[in-house]
């Protein structure tokens with residue numbers, strides 16, 4: 421058995437653990453990403469504000485219309501009540517009345533347009549609210565799934581960590597130390613490189629057949645001349 425063989429098994433566990441940790445990080449990031457929920461909520465708020473503004477405007481038009489009606493009513497009473505007798509004064513009131521009626525008619529058009537605008541916005545608010553509810557429910561459902569997945573990954577990692585501990589305990593201390601020191605130079609990449617087609621599989625550096633033989637059965641470690649990784653030939 422080569423000295424590198426148990427280190428290679430350690431390496432496989434570490435690679436699996438690295439992958440698991442990366443997936444846990446990804447899942448955690450997705451669990452906390454509420455951007456879609458926030459965005460739909462902001463859209464709803466924005467529409468509700470616009471609806472409030474346009475409704476206020478409609479109410480202001482309606483108040484103006486009531487004031488104008490009152491004014492028209494007063495002028496009509498003056499005109500038809502017989503209080504005004506001079507033709508010039510009658511003409512003046514008639515002119516005033518026709519101006520007020522024109523204003524009133526223009527206001528009616530504005531009110532109809534404004535009502536349509538308010539109704540459109542009410543529809544938009546209704547849709548945005550439904551959308552926000554759907555997105556929120558989806559997020560809650562996805563969160564539950566992600567929590568389960570995260571738990572599953574953590575359970576797997578715990579098993580691997582135990583296996584790694586057992587393996588490491590049975591290794592000579594010096595060997596383990598060498599492994600850890602090679603690994604710490606390039607975290608997240610394998611510290612043990614397989615020899616493939618006469619070369620280091622991590623950096624491609626050629627390995628002599630004597631070194632390959634030692635990496636296969638030798639009781640001392642062989643290192644890649646280029647990247648410094650521990651070489652292993654199964």
Ligand SMILES: [Zn+2]
Nearest residue numbers: 620623644647
């Ligand atoms: Zn190499």
